[in-house]
Every structure is written in C-alpha cells, then in structure tokens.
Amino acid sequence: MLFLARWVMAFLLLALTFNPTPWNYITWARTDGGAQLPLILLLGLLLLVGYIIYLRATLRSIGALGMGLVLAIVAALIWVLVDYGLLSLDNPGVNTWLAIVALSFVLGIGLSWSHVRRRLAGQADVDDVDE
Template identity: 35%
Template sequence: MSTFTGTSFGIRLLFAAILVFATYNPTGFSYSHWLIASFEGFSPLVAVLGIVLLIGWVVCLKATFDSLGPLGLVLGIALQASIVWLMMSWGWFSLDSVNVMAWVVLLMMTVLLAVGMSWSHLHRRLTGQVDVDEISD
C-alpha cells in the first residue's frame, strides 16, 4: 500500500481547487463565464474543455460519495456550515457581500471534495481498517 502524506492531501486539495475554481468563480474568469459569453459562437475548444471539467467532476464526486457516503457528506457540510457561522459571528465576514459568500462556498466545496477523495486513506490511518468496495458476482 502506498503511504498517504500531507503532500498527498495537498495534491488532492489542489486538484479540487483547480476543478472548482476553473468551473466557476466570482472574478469572471471561469469556464461558466466563458461558456455564457461564447454561447452563440460555441466552439470545439469550449466543448472539449467542458467535457474535461465534467470528467473531473465525475471522478471527484464519485470518489467523495463512495468514500464519505450520505451521512459523511451531511456531516461534512454541517461542520463546514457551522464553521462559517462561527466565523461570521466573530465578524470575519457577513452575508451582505455576495462575492465573499461565493468564495466561501467554493472553498467549502473544494475542501469537501479533497477530504472525500482522501477519506479512505485517512480512515485507514485513524482506525487501521481498510475500506473495500463490494463487487457483485
């Protein structure tokens, strides 16, 4: 078995961040903005990059769903939401700024995807148990 390190998690976090922020971000430089701007002149490059992003999302979401399961996803979202609520109560930011909230939600998605893609490794480290996918005959 390969070892799981902080660098391993960092690579997954970087991949998730690229995927999430390339798909959409409030700066106006994202695939979503590009797609909307070029909708009438839809080109093969837009299609190819859209399919590449879709493949990335399918891989990340499948790994996250398989690893965390429905309860893990709910708990992860609840934890992140409560952390955001805590930071808002400390006055770090408020709901008044749509851009700030968009960045926060995108960051939460990035972290949840990275944890989901890493969870089997983290679970094995914490418990000594290995997750195995069931394969039907």
C-alpha cells in the same frame, strides 16, 4: 500533505467551473457561444470527468450523509467566524468564494477519507469485484 493536494485540485475544479470573476468556464462558454464550440465542449467534458472522479470517490467513501456532515461543520465554522466578527457576508463575491471553499473541502475530504480511515483504524477499503 496529500490531503492538501487533493483539496487544491477540488478547489481548482470548482473555481475553474464557476467563480465571481470573469475567468471561469461558465462565463466563457456563455459569452463565446458557438464561436469556439469544439473547445467549449472539450473543456466541458474534461471538467465533467473531474466531477465524476471526485463525486464518485466522495460518495463511496463518506456517502451523502458524510457529505452533509462535512458541509454542516464548514457552515458552523463560517457561522462562528461571522458571529465573532471575523468574517462578513455582505459581499456576494466573498460568499461565492466561501461556497467554493466549502464544497472543495467536502470533495477533498471525500477523496482523502479512505486514506485517513486506513491510518486511524488500520483497515483498508476495498471495492467489490465480481470475478
């Protein structure tokens, strides 16, 4: 259940930043320009903090190779769905949503991996602390 919450938060972070609808940060910041610059900057910084948290945790837990493997598994799953005719890649909007789901899955697994490893192996990850 906690993985689902972490994945949903990663999905929201990515979808709020960009999605194929007009309701996203990048489109809003481009169209509103300098009219609401302080608010654009504040929300951009909040999104940046979210990305730093997720990316740092993901890189520390599964690393770049793990991120690539998870992304490859998601890509292979999409390929299977397309090959069996369950999914079509003709619509660019659907492709964008698929990319958001794939990337959020990578970030969700990255943020959850330490918890999964602790349950499977009984070993906890501990950050290096210099005292």
